[in-house]
Amino acid sequence: MSMTPVEIPIIPKIRKNAILTFLSRGTRVDERSFDSPREINIKTDLIPNANGSSYVELGKTKVLAGIKVEPGTPFPDTPQEGNLIVSVEFLPHASPVFEPGPPDERAVELARIIDRSLRDVRAIDLSKMVITPGRKVWNIFIDIYVVDYDGNMIDASSIATMLALLTAKIPKVSTTETGEIIISEEKSENIPVKKKVVTATIAKITDENTGNKYYIADPSLEEEMIADTLVTIAFSEDGLITGMQKSGLSSIHSDDIPKILNMSRKLAEKYLAKINEYITLKTSTTPSI
């Protein structure tokens, strides 16, 4: 059963007013403009036992994504395709309100948002992830760890997922002359990422006193705490919309949809530029957390 969150940390009224005052002047408490994301820091290949891994800081939100690729059986309805399985875990380290235990509804929702953003646009060419057609395929497990929560886990998780996929290495599969299938020890192949996809989240903050509405990109935790609604839109690098999710306790006026769509598209472009820049500049040094 889903319940109105009751363990919400209380934000002091004067802090809330300060945030609103900044917004009314067209800027934000951390001096960002409404459409700017926080600083993004990226590291990859941190987890030697994973096929791919990435660590992304979106401001102070920290997310670690690990990819394990293992042989498995295909689903009956997709015998010629590999499988994609996305899970999200909020580490108890990440926030005083996160507790160990079964994934809470926000973690389930987040995993499903990331999964949907990738699946139908076929961001990964799962038809290339087949070992023996109809019998053995690669399972791609994407596990996302929220390590430190300072708002907008969705975009941080999406960026981390994309980077882990782009940098993952999987074994080479070859067939001998006798038809025997050999999976090499060495991980030399890339996961066939056909299109880069990212989510972009816009928060709506309403000033109850003036009735003014503000839409801001990549909300920090305290902005999220006073925001009444979030809209997340996923874009592929060729400009298609590949997913959407409204969340939070309030609603969005129909007339505001184009504004949100334009803002999120620009935000997605910034995230994609950052991902491309990192991949291009990626050196052979082994970073660590």
Next chain:
Amino acid sequence: MGILKPGIKLFTDEGLRIDGRRPDQLRPIKIEVGVLKNADGSAYVEYGNTKILAAVYGPRDPGARHILLPNRATLRCRYHMAPFSTHERKSPAPSRREIELSKVIREALEPAVIVEAFPRTVIDIFIEVLNADGGTRTAGVTAASLALADAGIPMRDLVAGVAVGKVQGILVLDENEQEDMYGEADLPVAAMPTLREITLLQLNGVLTEEEFYKALELAWQGINQIYKLQKEALKKRYAGAEEEE
């Protein structure tokens, strides 16, 4: 959204859908309010073969103090599919999909309910899918909002929902399960029609920006029609009440 299997035709040569509808046509919609005795509010809704039973209890004292909020009512929502509601029996344990949809539906109703009127209480919303044929979450929202109104819970507006699909390149209103399964995109939308506020918005699948705006417009057409039916059903339930003394 699956990949289109060759040979499956989802439109006739005349451009009609497998169940004979035009692309912009809703399925037959049936709404009944106040169908349960014990619940404070209830509603039964059909969108074609999608059949939903919704019940509301509250505002009430849940006994558990720790889930109460000092300034508003706490909403609890369960979206659940009956084991017999699907082609293959569904395990009664809540799936990840049901966990997500319970949240998404709760958040589609939260903006409508005037929760500030009942601090330190709980409002429970139970949505049971009795038969699934596409559009269960949006039909669920429609039913739940009627059950809330039937319980006499103050709301800014009713909430009506419908999904729009992209099927073989064509935008269709209120997809059934087959269209959803073989379609390229599913855009469920719910809204408070008088206020023009969108309370549920999801997209599963791929759309261009242009298609998205067209799909949203089509969803609004459906929502406005369903909203009318909701109001008629509520008024029918209390027919006679307005007669003068």
Next chain:
Amino acid sequence: MSVKNKSETQSIKVSHREIVLPGDLVAEGEVVFERYPYLYKLRNKIMSSVLGVAEIRGENNLKISPLKGVYIPSEGDLVIGVVEEINPTYVHLDIKAPYKGVLHANEILGRPLNPSKDVLSEYVSVGDVFIAKIERFDLLRDPLLTLRGEKGLGKVTEGSLIEVIPTRIPRIIGRKNSMIEILTKETECDVIVANNGRILIRRCPSRDHEEIFVRAVRMIESQPYLKGLTARVREYIVVEKVKRGIISGHT
């Protein structure tokens, strides 16, 4: 739907006794309205938030009577409560509301509680029925009940209790007590109608009298705004009395 009593001014958008639904525009501009949360303001518009009946009182004065809904306590209301829990210094009463009624020991004892001597459970037990008045309630604290200040308040020892939809109580009482006077006069039952949707029926002349009373109440509950309801209720009671041989058919 009648438009007979539609206000002359442009501001009220509904007719008297018209059914309204959540999200219906009921008035615009400067209109006096009462009973939040059944009406709410959207910029200069006044919208209904419940399934209810509009009641226009004067030119720019509007109220919505909800057709359903839980009982919301209000200071000064008479309530009938059932003891649910006994604590050392107070008891909790179920008053059919989302909030528990609080009745302090000194109300029950009629004197200050002596904590070293008095054991509250010797005076009251779970399931006891009390008629009480709401002394204080502000949504932040549970409603505080009192047994003082009015005749008839206190523990109930006899009679039968029925429950109705709380929002029907004003119809059962009627304008200036018109309906309840008919009900009690014709059935000769001693009746206490509480705002929280409970009715206590005592000292009816016979079992038949009591049954007629209950049926008449159910009739009002199911068709609260029926045309000529008062006359119909009176007629119904007379017919029932004849049927049951309480009176002869020639009156």
